Amino acid sequence: MTAPKPPAPEIKGYCPGALRPMMSGDGLVVRIRPYNGRLNRMQTQGIAALSERYGNGVIDLSSRANVQLRGVTPDTHAPLIDALRDLSLIDPSETVESRRNILVMPFGETPVEAAALTQALGQPDAPALPHKFGFAIDIGPEPVLQSAPADIRLERDATGGLILVADGMHTGKPVKAQDSIQEALALAQWFMDTRGTHNRMAKLLGDGTPPPAGFTTVRQTQTYGPAPGPTSQGMLAGIAFGHVTAGAFSTLGDIRLTPWRMILIEGVHTPPPLDGLITDPADPLLRITACTGAPACTQGLAPTRPLARALAPHLKPGQTLHISGCAKGCAHPKPAAVTLTATNCGFDLVRNGRAGDTPRQTALTSTDIIKAL
Secondary structure, eight states: OOOOOOOOOOOOOSOOOSSSOEEETTEEEEEEOOGGGEEOHHHHHHHHHHHHHHSOSEEEEOTTSOEEEEEEOHHHHHHHHHHHHHTTOOOSSHHHHHHOOEEEOSSSSOOHHHHHHHHHHTSTTSOOOOTTOOEEEOOSSSOSOTTSOOSEEEEEOTTSOEEEEETTOSEEEEOOGGGHHHHHHHHHHHHHHHOTTOOSHHHHHHTTOOOOTTOOEEOOOOOOOOOSEEOSSEEEEEEGGGEEEHHHHTTOOSEEEOTTSEEEEETOOSOOOOTTEEOOTTOGGGGEEEOOOTTTSTTOSSOOHHHHHHHGGGOOTTOOEEEESSTTOTTOOSOEEEEEEEETTEEEEEEEEOTTSOOSEEEEOHHHHHHHO
16 A cells, blocks of 8 residues: 655745744744844844743754744743843844845854944845845955855955855855945846746746846855864864754854854864764764654654764764755755755655655655665
8 A cells, every 4th residue: 555645844934033933843933034144142142041931941043043942832932032031132023134144154253244234234225135045255365155045255365355146146246345235136136027927046047047247257166075173263073963952052152153054163272071962073973864753843744853863873984864854954955965854754865965855765764764774
């Protein structure tokens, strides 16, 4: 007998925010978008305390370099927001919050362009961009954020000049620093005027829409691969699946967020002895992406992270793995070398594809998966 096909996952069309949280299996998910990708010690400790007081003590790090509190209830949401506002972590309105999707390179000095873009997106006449549309300020000597989700990017070309990049292109437009934010907003408005039904820049350009004039300067190709270890700013450390307890989070001090489910602990060059902190670049958990899964996610059809820990010792050197609780693949929307998608009767295995793609093998047990790896 053929197993019944699971219901199609619900596509909500937006990412959770703080002012517009999203209900999940363990309560409301409240996503905090740290300004400039940084949290100071007071904010880190405050978030941890609020997670325990108003949530369930679980904190997630997202692929957009945000911090998520889980287990919040409708009754605790309002006092949580008031307390986060006291920590200077809340936008003036839900509209502004939805626009402020900004990734900032974690290394070096905080670029002034990040604050300028934040201010510009908060203006009443800023483009009313789709909820998942985002920006990356990646203007170090070499790019480090090209694998992270963003639709409009500021980078350096090979000569050190500043270029504006529409995601999906191999070339960009030279811009002056003083004009860069105005140029970025103009590109965002061009997208809004041109997009039709598209919500992402790469999809629009991939369908054959020609970019505006001037995008002809060749981009640098990213060679940087994020890995735990010391940096000039402090210690870069991984967090398995981006999942950390409030107790551990409270001890981190001043931190910089990254889209790699890693944090840069400022001023620290010896890794702190925290449970769940990954400091070994060879740890196979760094090569596994796993969403929350069941039961914390209402759409998850099976637990994911216990399976991930069980499979980690069986990964081949350099092999990567994505485990998704449903066909949406929220934790890793891009294709992966190996993807396991939960179903009502085991896991389906997809090679070089996304969670919702046609599987190569179906209804696998953990023993089957180990053999398939």
